[in-house]
Amino acid sequence: MIDWLNSTALTAFGVATTWAEVLGFGTGLLNVGLLVRQHILNWPLGILNVLLLMVVFGAAGLYADMGLQVVYVILGCYGWWAWLHGGADRASLAVRATTGAEWLALAAAGVLLTGGLWLFLDRLTGSTVPLADALTTALSLLATYGQTRKLLENWWLRIAADVIYIPLYGYKGLWLTAILYVAFLTLCVLGLRAWRRAVLA
Incomplete structure (x- = not known):
């Protein structure tokens, strides 16, 4: 199965593009x-998506991104449960703004994650882009945590990550994935607007 996923499906921008991509x-x-619409099926589909991207990133040598997909599977399972039962009295969650204390915790976690991953990737792996790989991984983890709790500002963290991911994937020759992240960036803006309306409703 892995061999087939890593085989060429088409050529995009002069680069062989795999079935996994x-x-x-x-x-x-x-x-x-589905996430923009707060549809619960975003979680199982998201788990399938990250398993496919794990294969893509492993083949491209983006090791932090590959490892991040494992964490996404775990967060996907948690988010699926939390959206159904993690609200008050085990009810479904409602969209809400991030509190000041949560922002401080997210900022501290972001600095520690980025610094730790950067050192790890720079010294212990063959990563060619250790800082960008570390920063996007940290931002993505923080955004996914925010998504599991339906924090409105998770969209801002996703937007920041996508702005870095687009040129990073282009640099690595993953053009189809770079285009996907342009689409993600557009969807993130739509998601931010839709979730903001949910908070104000």
Whole structure:
């Protein structure tokens, strides 16, 4: 199965594009579209998406991104449960703004994650882009945590990560994935607007 996923599906921008990247593209778009609408099926589809992207990133040598997908599977399972039962009295969660204390905790976690991952990738792996890989990984983890709790500002963290991911994936020759993240960036803006309306409603 892994061999087939790593085989060439098509050529995009003069670069061989694997089945894992093509399928990751499709499931990623559907996943974020469902997330914008706060649809519960974003979670199982998201788990499938990150498993596909794990294969893509491993083949491209983006080791932090590959490892991040494992964490995403765990967070996906948690988020699926939390959206159904994590609210007050085990009811479904409602969208809300991030508190000041939560922002401080997220900022501290972001600095520690970025610094730790940067050192690890720079000294112990063959990563060619250790700082960018570490920073995008940290931002993505923080955004996914915010998503599991339906924190409105998770969209800002996703937007920041996507702005870095787009040129990073282009640099690594993952053009289809770079295009996917342009679409993600657009969907993040739509998600921010939709969730903001939910908070104000």
